[in-house]
Amino acid sequence: MFCSWTRGKTMRWTTTIVVAIVLSSPARAQTRGGLDDLKAAGGGVGATPCSEFNQSREMPEIEAMFFSWTEGYLTGWNLGLPQASQEHVDLSLMSRSEQMEFLRKWCEANPSKPYMDGATALLIRLRASAN
Numbered sequence: 001m002f003c004s005w006t007r008g009k010t011m012r013w014t015t016t017i018v019v020a021i022v023l024s025s026p027a028r029a030q031t032r033g034g035l036d037d038l039k040a041a042g043g044g045v046g047a048t049p050c051s052e053f054n055q056s057r058e059m060p061e062i063e064a065m066f067f068s069w070t071e072g073y074l075t076g077w078n079l080g081l082p083q084a085s086q087e088h089v090d091l092s093l094m095s096r097s098e099q100m101e102f103l104r105k106w107c108e109a110n111p112s113k114p115y116m117d118g119a120t121a122l123l124i125r126l127r128a129s130a131n
Helices: 002-023 036-039 049-054 060-079 095-107 113-128
Strands: none
Touching: 002 095, 036 049, 036 095, 049 113, 060 095, 095 113
């Protein structure tokens, strides 16, 4: 009798937890579309549209925050790869000021895209420079 009661209670808790996970999952976030998807995925500053970056970058501390996010993104890319991978990005191929200028120009040309796409374009540019 006790075993049956415990199993029933455990099943209710398990079902509740599974439902909570499903309702908060990234798959559910996809139904929102666009920028909300990136924010739901934890994009942080990277999910910000370039138009907002363009408007706020006149404040050096804001642009520094965006660029700091970019450095973390690129470093995370490198750290997430196996040691022997040919996919690593050499961040020293462009100076910090050149990288920042690249991002400014990219966002000016793509105001509706998320800042993260500009950081990815920088990553691709750095990889191409290495070859």
